Amino acid sequence: MTQMPSLSGHRALPLLDSDVLRTFVTIAESGSFTRAAQQVFRTPSALSMQIKRLEETLGQPLFVREARQVRLTPEGEMLLGYGRRLLKLNEEAVTQFLAPALAGRVSLGTTDDVGTRILPGVLAQFARSHPAVHVDVVVGNSASMLQRLDAGELDLILITAGNPGQEPRGEVVHSEPLVWVGREGGVAVTRSPLPVALAHQGCAWRQMALDALDSAGIGHRVAYTCEHSAGQEAAMLADLAVAPFPRSLIRAPLRRIEPEQLPPLGEYQVALVKRSNLGEASDALAGHVVEAFGETRH
Structure with a gap:
């Protein structure tokens, strides 16, 4: 540790x-001085002395x-x-x-649920690191994103993995529970048949919700359909329906419906798919995207 000089005469x-x-973060993430020492090529006792001084x-x-463990x-x-x-700032x-x-x-394509949650921070950080790179962002559904990637119109895309009829593509960079969501104090969840707000055909969320309700024998009707998650959110806010939603997207006055009320839905996954022969700028942005999703797991 070094002391910052003080012009005012107070202790700096x-x-x-x-x-x-870096040592502290490595120990915290590995949960062990021994494992951290292997990663930074030092002895556990040297790391212990660093942490003691800190x-x-x-x-x-x-x-x-x-x-x-620690x-x-x-x-x-x-x-x-x-x-x-x-x-990160030092880097x-x-x-x-x-x-x-x-x-x-x-050119980056994304579904709207990812675009509103992860991309603002990613793009801001990428712009600071690489100010000479211009990023075009296109928002759409997974099927259209894949078509545009294969046509050479997009360099990278973030899509929902596991959509019906969609071949596994790319690298899964995020996974979290898909849960039932409704308005706090709302009555939609108590109605029979259950009103649900779903995306259009071909969406993994839609299929997971319908399969879960059918397996549990719960009567339901599709009360609202929209291509974007914002449409489902609007239906829930109006207490017109409940919907399958990623847990991280829940914001008041919406709430997660108690698990005993409706059947479990499983995991929702996001995949990063890259066009072949990417340039350095696209590779750099892909790295920022993967890092951003990794941070959400901590």
Whole structure:
């Protein structure tokens, strides 16, 4: 740790060393000093000394050391968020000066549920790292995105995996539960037959919902259909229907319907599909997308 000079005469706050932060984040993510030491090519005792000095500097314990693993204290959880952000910012700064400048144009296709949740942060961070690259974003359903990719109109696409009649393509970058959702205090879930809001034919969410209701013997009717998840959300907000929805997209006044009321739906997955012979700019954006989804799992 180094001391920041102070012009006012007050004691300056210490600066966090990026090497020590990287050690701390590696231990936190691996859950073990031994595994972390293997990843950073140092001894566990060297890592232990780094963490001890970091704890002394901050005046807080960061790890609870147990027999076979370590876990973060509340203060350690807080520092983990800062550490990841500081390391990423450090990487961006160095990249601006040492990495070869990327330029060009990238066409990215996405479904609307991904576009509203992940892309704003991805595009902002990518623009800071590669300001000379122009990104065109197209929003549509998975089938149309695949067609445009195969026609050479798009470089990368984010699609829902497992749609009926859709061959497995690309790399699964995200998986989370698909759950039943309705309006808080709403009565749609109590109606019989159950009113549901679904996407058009060919959507995995639609098929998963109908299969689950049929298997459970629950009477239902398709009360609302829309190509985009925003349409389903509108129907739920109006208490016209319930709908299958990714858990991470639930926002008040919508709520998850209790599992005992309606049958489970399974996992919803997002796949990243790339056009062959991608350029460096497209590869760089693909890396940012994969990293962003990885962070949502922590």
